[in-house]
Amino acid sequence: MSIPTTNKQTVEIGKANKRKYMLEKVSQRLFLICALLSVITLLLIIGFVFYKGAHPFVAEGYSFIDFIFGSDWVPSEDKFGIFPMIVASIFATIGALIIGVPIGLFTAIFLAEIASERLAKIISPAVQLLAGIPSVLYGVFGLAIIVPFLQNTFGLVKGQSLIAVILVLAIMMLPTIVTVAETAIRAVPQTYREGSLALGVSQIGTIFKVIVPAAKSGIMTAIVLGLGRAIGETMAVILVAGNSLIVPTSLTDSVRPLTTNIALEMGYAFGTHQEMLFATGIVLFSFILILNFVLAKISSKGGN
Amino acid sequence: MEQSKEATIINVRDLNLFYGEKQALFGVDLAIQEKEVTALIGPSGCGKSTFLRTLNRMNDLIDGVKITGEIVIDHEDIYKSNDVIKLRTKVGMVFQKPNLFPMSIYDNVAYGPKMQGIKNKKELNLIVEESLRSAAIWDEVKDRLKTSALGLSGGQQQRVCIARAIAMKPDIILMDEPTSALDPISTLKIEELITNMKEDYTIVIVTHNMQQAARISDKTAFFLNGEVVEYDDTDNIFSTPQDQRTEDYVTGRFG
Numbered sequence: 333m334s335i336p337t338t339n340k341q342t343v344e345i346g347k348a349n350k351r352k353y354m355l356e357k358v359s360q361r362l363f364l365i366c367a368l369l370s371v372i373t374l375l376l377i378i379g380f381v382f383y384k385g386a387h388p389f390v391a392e393g394y395s396f397i398d399f400i401f402g403s404d405w406v407p408s409e410d411k412f413g414i415f416p417m418i419v420a421s422i423f424a425t426i427g428a429l430i431i432g433v434p435i436g437l438f439t440a441i442f443l444a445e446i447a448s449e450r451l452a453k454i455i456s457p458a459v460q461l462l463a464g465i466p467s468v469l470y471g472v473f474g475l476a477i478i479v480p481f482l483q484n485t486f487g488l489v490k491g492q493s494l495i496a497v498i499l500v501l502a503i504m505m506l507p508t509i510v511t512v513a514e515t516a517i518r519a520v521p522q523t524y525r526e527g528s529l530a531l532g533v534s535q536i537g538t539i540f541k542v543i544v545p546a547a548k549s550g551i552m553t554a555i556v557l558g559l560g561r562a563i564g565e566t567m568a569v570i571l572v573a574g575n576s577l578i579v580p581t582s583l584t585d586s587v588r589p590l591t592t593n594i595a596l597e598m599g600y601a602f603g604t605h606q607e608m609l610f611a612t613g614i615v616l617f618s619f620i621l622i623l624n625f626v627l628a629k630i631s632s633k634g635g636n
Numbered sequence: 637m638e639q640s641k642e643a644t645i646i647n648v649r650d651l652n653l654f655y656g657e658k659q660a661l662f663g664v665d666l667a668i669q670e671k672e673v674t675a676l677i678g679p680s681g682c683g684k685s686t687f688l689r690t691l692n693r694m695n696d697l698i699d700g701v702k703i704t705g706e707i708v709i710d711h712e713d714i715y716k717s718n719d720v721i722k723l724r725t726k727v728g729m730v731f732q733k734p735n736l737f738p739m740s741i742y743d744n745v746a747y748g749p750k751m752q753g754i755k756n757k758k759e760l761n762l763i764v765e766e767s768l769r770s771a772a773i774w775d776e777v778k779d780r781l782k783t784s785a786l787g788l789s790g791g792q793q794q795r796v797c798i799a800r801a802i803a804m805k806p807d808i809i810l811m812d813e814p815t816s817a818l819d820p821i822s823t824l825k826i827e828e829l830i831t832n833m834k835e836d837y838t839i840v841i842v843t844h845n846m847q848q849a850a851r852i853s854d855k856t857a858f859f860l861n862g863e864v865v866e867y868d869d870t871d872n873i874f875s876t877p878q879d880q881r882t883e884d885y886v887t888g889r890f891g
Contacts (some may be wrong), residue, residue, distance in 0.1 A: 336652035449699070523735035527797075530692060531804055532725030539750065542737055 381617065385610035394605060400612060405577050405596070407605040412613055416579045418496065420523030420587035421619070422562060423580055424573075428505055428562045429497035433555055435502070436509030437541075440554075443510070444517040446540055456514070463507035470570030474500040479572055488584055495583040498570050505558035508548055516550020518542060549630055556627045563619055566591035590616045644693065645670040645808065645838050651705035651861075652687060653695070660686050662862045663705070666839030668855075673830060673839045675849035675870065679890070688810050688857065691840065692727040693720050709808070724751065730800030733817045734793035741768075741788070742781040747756075748804045761801050771799035772829050789844045791822025798829065802837075809833070811841040813839045815836060815848065824844055826851050849876050858882045 349539035386392040396413065399552065402413020439459065443452045478499050520543050528538040574586025577595060588596075592607050594616075601609055641655070653661035653676040653717040661683050668674050675686040686695065695701045696876045706713045713888065725748075732802040754760060764781070768774040773795040777788070785796055794814060801809055809838050820829050830839060830852050843849050850858050850870060858881075866873060867881040878881040884890055 345701045521735070523731060523733065524737055526694065526697070526729075526731060527735040527737065527800075528692060529697070530724055530729040530731075531800065532721045532723075533748065534721055537751050543746070546738055576811070595851070 334624055338452055346578070353473050363442060367375075378617070381453065381610050381613045385501075385612075385614040388604050388607045388611065392606075394604075399608070400615070403579060407601070407608070410604070412604075412608040412611075413588065415595070416591050417588055417590045417612070418615065419579050420497075420573075421589040421591070422493060423586065424497045424501060424569070425559060425562045425571075427494070428501035429555070429559060432502035432505040432509060432558060432562075436506050436554070437505070437513055437551065437560065438516055440513035440551075441509045441539055441544070444514050445535070445543065459507050459510045462503075467504065467565060467567045470500055470504055470573075471568035474568060474572040482584070486584060490574055490586060492572050492586055493584045494580050494587045496571075496572040496574075497569055497587060497589070498583070500572050501562040501565060504565060504568060505561050508561050509554045509558040513547070513551050514552035516547040516554065517549065520546045552630045553627060556623055556630065558619060560623050560627075563623070564591060564616070566595050570595055590619075643854040644668065644810075644839075645709065647708040649706050649708075650692065650857045651687075651703070651707060652830060653683075653826060654702040655698070656700040660862050661690075663690060664862075664864050666864060666867060666891075667817060668838065668840060670837070670838050671834055672854040673834050673841060675853035675856045676842045676859060677842065677844075677846060677849050677885075679885070681861040683862040684857075684859040684860075685812055688812055688840060688842050691730055691808070691810055692724050693728065696720065704861060718790055725804050726806055726808035727810060728804055730797050730801055730812070731796070732813045734797050736785040736788075736793050736800070738784065738786055738794055740782045741777050741785045744785045744796060745799050745803050748800060752804070767799040767803040768796070770802050770833070771795045772825065773799060790821070791818050791825060794826060795821070795829065797876045798826075798833075806837065806839065808838045811839065813842050813844060846874075846888075853854055858885060858887075860885070 337556035368461060389396045389399070400418070401410055401413060401415050402411065403415045404411040404413045405416070417510055439455075443456055443459075444460050446457065460470060474496055475492075481495065482488055482496055483489070483491035524542050525538060525547055528542045531533070535540070569589055569590045573587040573592055575587060577588055580587045596611050598606070598609050644667045646666070648664055648666040648668075651661055651664040652659060664687060664840060676688060680686050685882060690694045690703065691709070691714075693741050695703070703715060707715060709723070709727065717723070733824045737747065739747070742764055746760045749760060749763050754763070765774065767780075768777060774838060776792060777796070785793065788796065794817075798809075798814075815826050818826065827848065830841065833839060834854075839854065841849075853870045855867065856870040856873040857881075858873065858877075860881055866877060866879045868878070872878075874886055877886060
């Protein structure tokens with residue numbers, strides 16, 4: 333039935349296949365190397381930051397507790413306390429969440445559930461474009477619009493303040509929250525909507541009692557991702573924060589979050605001062621790590 | 637005539653439905669009797685599900701649907717009145733695939749009444765128990781009311797869906813091929829349930845399964861290409877159909 337193959341043909345086929353197998357192996361290795369590259373980079377960055385940042389505490393006898401809870405940061409007098417910055421970072425992030433999450437969530441609900449297809453096709457790309465704007469431009473926008481606005485409206489001496497940071501961060505986290513939450517809401521099966529509406533429940537009732545709870549884990553992911561964006565943002569924050577080294581007691585206080593501290597001083601710092609900036613990086617890194625851990629927990633819960 | 641003794645609860649007159657340019661229903665006239673089971677049969681794409689969904693205005697969810705003609709339920713033209721919420725509490729629906737929410741069994745059944753504003757715990761408990769009993773599922777789930785409804789078998793889920801519809805105390809229950817996703821034993825249970833339910837409810841059921849229509853319905857409407865070809869007592873439809881197309885369909889010559 334089958335066409336008989338001569339010995340010569342078999343050898344030829346074998347040769348051709350050998351080349352294929354070789355190529356297969358080589359490309360597998362190549363892909364592996366690429367994949368390892370990001371892991372290696374991550375480890376290098378962590379190692380470097382921790383090596384530099386841990387040095388003053390391990391070898392130079394500085395107290396880590398004093399570093400975290402100290403409220404004075406005067407490098408020239410050998411005082412390194414980052415408590416005001418930690419507080420500023422946390423307040424700025426929480427504030428941005430309080431403003432950004434409801435707006436982002438409502439936008440996502442509007443796009444996924446209420447808006448006509450035509451309207452959604454205009455708003456959705458606009459929101460996604462917001463994500464592509466370089467962060468320094470957000471800072472410039474904040475400096476040119478939000479800061480003067482705050483100055484004039486509240487009669488502040490200086491418009492650069494915690495509230496300015498919060499507003500800029502809230503805008504910056506919007507695209508992340510909207511996009512991820514919208515995807516989660518759209519993924520809720522149509523049958524849930526029909527089931528609820530067929531019971532004589534209004535559209536808004538259906539959204540808040542059935543659809544949002546069903547998309548809960550996706551929405552939580554959206555919030556945590558937005559939070560990550562806010563806590564790590566540097567460039568835009570420098571321009572509108574004011575950068576004063578005080579523990580903020582009001583929204584109109586000038587603040588210096590962790591990220592800006594590193595960016596502002598790394599350029600000229602050396603010795604212990606420089607190492608302390610790396611230590612600031614460790615603290616920031618820990619925040620992000622905790623966030624990622626929370627995120628992983630949430631998404632694994634969503635899977636069940 | 638026996639016909640005149642029965643009370644018409646749904647009266648459909650000259651109903652046309654368009655999906656954009658495409659017409660899906662052509663001049664449908666149908667009078668559905670109270671506390672009977674009416675079956676809608678016909679081949680796929682004949683408009684029977686579309687027609688069912690006009691009765692509680694579920695087609696409103698689809699963009700570009702246009703409807704002419706009238707559907708009178710309880711002396712009210714449902715497309716003239718704009719109270720869709722009231723209509724849907726009166727006309728419940730059970731879907732092709734069980735579509736319970738990802739909540740507990742209790743919360744699924746209590747959902748409708750709760751959203752209608754019933755807050756009293758005792759009252760809700762009573763509604764949940766009564767509804768589950770009416771749907772012949774109470775004994776199977778009474779010990780696990782607080783567990784997720786999605787852990788039940790497909791047949792059980794579908795009966796909880798029926799309980800969820802009953803909890804709203806509707807007059808009419810629409811069923812869109814409620815057994816097509818179920819095994820024969822679950823199907824049998826639901827058919828028994830439907831037969832018992834017609835004491836209290838008017839049921840309109842779309843089915844692919846002609847034996848099912850013959851077993852459980854009092855009246856049958858045969859749909860073909862968006863028109864009602866024949867509408868009569870189920871016995872007549874299956875024994876002495878008037879139209880050649882009906883005869884061809886019920887004897888299995890096409891569809």
